[in-house]
Amino acid sequence: MEREIRLMKGNEAMAEAAIRAGMKAYFGYPITPQSEVMEYLFEQMPKRNFKVLQAESEVAAINMIYGAAGSGARVMTSSSSPGMSLMQEGISYIAAAELPCLLANIVRGGPGLGTIQPSQGDYFQAVKGGGHGDYKLIVLAPNSVQEMADFVFDGFKLAEKFRGPAMILSDGALGQMMEKVALLPEGSLPHTVPAWAATGKPANRPPNVITSLYIEPEKMEMINHTLQAKYKQLQKEEVRYEDYQTEDADIVLTAFGLSSRICQKAVDLAREQGIKAGLLRPITLFPFPEKKIAEIAETAKVFLDVEMNAGQMVEDVRLAVNGKKPVYFKGRMGGIIPSPEEILHEIEQISEQVLSYQN
Amino acid sequence: MYHSDEIILAGFGGQGVLSMGQVLSYAAIIDNKETTWMPSYGPEMRGGTANCIVIVSDRRVSSPIITKFDSGIILNQPSMEKFEPAIKKNGFLFYEESTVVYPPTRDDITIIKIAAIHEAELMKKKQVANMIMLGAFLEVKPIVTMDSVLKALKKVLPERHHHLIPLNEQAILRGKELALQQLHLTI
Structure with missing residues (x-):
């Protein structure tokens, strides 16, 4: 049309x-x-x-x-x-x-x-x-x-x-x-x-x-x-989601709405540094893409959930990951939008602490 | 590798900062590029300053919220203080001469001073100062075509102001000349 x-x-x-x-x-x-x-x-x-x-x-x-x-x-x-x-x-x-x-x-x-x-x-x-x-x-x-x-x-x-x-x-x-x-x-x-x-x-x-x-x-x-x-x-x-480079990712970000745009940039910046990052964006929040996240939990090493709140969707991410991998959270509250650099910093820290420790 | 231009436009409310950004964004989509226009709204705006972030890119824009910019177009002192440090190294900073009392001091960016308000007064229409600034920017960073900018003016200006389009065009062209002169002075 x-x-x-x-x-x-x-x-x-x-x-x-x-x-x-x-x-x-x-x-x-x-x-x-x-x-x-x-x-x-x-x-x-x-x-x-x-x-x-x-x-x-x-x-x-x-x-x-x-x-x-x-x-x-x-x-x-x-x-x-x-x-x-x-x-x-x-x-x-x-x-x-x-x-x-x-x-x-x-x-x-x-x-x-x-x-x-x-x-x-x-x-x-x-x-x-x-x-x-x-x-x-x-x-x-x-x-x-x-x-x-x-x-x-x-x-x-x-x-x-x-x-x-x-x-x-x-x-x-x-x-x-x-x-x-x-x-x-x-x-x-x-x-x-x-x-x-x-x-x-x-x-x-x-x-x-x-x-x-x-x-x-x-x-x-x-x-x-x-x-x-x-x-x-x-x-x-009716589950819908957008998968951005999670296939080979060690660290998978989860974010919805505006946060996912910021995370996409953070993933690009991380990839430029050689950190294998990816992003799973739920498009339908209900029904939630729990199966897809459980599937990613088989291959990813760690999750980082990013939201503009104190940590809400992260509970559903944790339920889907079901203890298989650690799930970190980064949030800003009260109307503050996190910057891509702020998320990148979080990715760097996790990749230093968790990923190098696991290897 | 894809190309992306990240620009901050800032000044007082009423200087046409937001519509200057919209012209740029609209021209970008006419040129078949991707773009976002992200305004400040809320407490900052109510304090009298207005700004918007415009991103023009070859591919879908990821984050519309950014903290470092390739270029700044600055029309008042508070915005200069806020955004001079936010221009990326080797970036460009355009500012309006009469409203910025303390000129920028960085030596790792190109600084272009434009007497836009003075020039607009010479054109007997103070409101086109924003288009003089836009013209200056486009001379140095031709990220959209002039043809598209003129089409964009028609989209952004309300119909009752369409008779002012030729004047706006003139202002953009004058801005381009001024930027060229400034660049020669700088080099």
Whole structure:
């Protein structure tokens, strides 16, 4: 398909992609560093075929998403960390009611009101549930403006295929930076209103009920079984990752999103010095590429996980490595972005201490 | 081996530092190169200074966040203090003469002083000082074609300012002349 090339901010690219992906409605509430999403959509609304609404709060916005998704519309919201926290109750309801929708968290430094600088401190919230109960989000972690756009299409597709909320987990830097983006044309992701949608009951079918309330525990357990079966299928079929020179690597870095870009440079710098470094970037954070990491643990000597937080994905890396090899961690917190040189320094130290000791 | 140019552009908010970077980035994609434009946002920006990192490369840019630069285009004193030490050895440092009170002192880089604001005033449009700086940079480091820069101006400037494109072009050309003169003085 013919793609249109533009120079865009990550936030704008995501908004433009949502329009082209046939998003019918967006409900949101402004918060830095993702306010450009709604600004862009409002600017485009008069010219194109979708609706945007600024709700009175994030809580209202996510419940509008719940309602619109229940009626079978392709819908999306976005926010940044504190705003996403406010939405968690609604997200749990949407997961329980098995409704597709797309969420985007342009993460900023926390906890609390925190800072507006980029962070990856919401990995746990995105990947481990965030709201109450046993549910999961399908989580996609872009590391470029191109992927900020592409993952809107992928997110809608997965959400609709598995009937549940999908999330783009990004950060303030990816939202604010500009890169070349090749945009898919409008109409490339067709959508039909699904049979389960609450669209008004005709005489010839029983009512379609959208709910997350099941008083009898037996019924509730059945719903849980359905959800868990979906998550298993996701883990089996939809894992995505990017492998950068891990094949012959002694030291394998693991990083997602923006950190993975910095790590890629650090790997290049390390290779220039003759250190065999590689990078495994999970693209889907759930489902997590645990098999691939376990496989690498057979050949690599040591892992270094790099994140812009106090160490969150590293727990999943350790579970996947399962004690076979040491897993080190390097993180910066509170909105600080590590430099490639800082990561290189870490690689050098580990390679001096661990690799020379092992040889 | 691939080629990559890493540039820091910095000054006060309102001097057009961010749009100067965008012109460079847009020209790069018109030239079929890879690029990132990474702005400062947040507390620094609210303090009145603005900067952006532009990377232009033959292949996909890895880290958009870097701490050492091949070139700097500096339009105020605080940015000079912050970024003079961050220019790589043998790199290039372009600065605006009237806003940088204490000139850079390093002798392992090429320093190019441009009276951009003075020249812009002569052109009766103070706002084009940024394009004079950009022109100076492009004379020394022709990393994108002039043709693409002119196309990029159309993309970056809002439509209501499109009548100013010829003036911006003139400013870029004037910047190129000034850089050439400066280079002769340096050598």
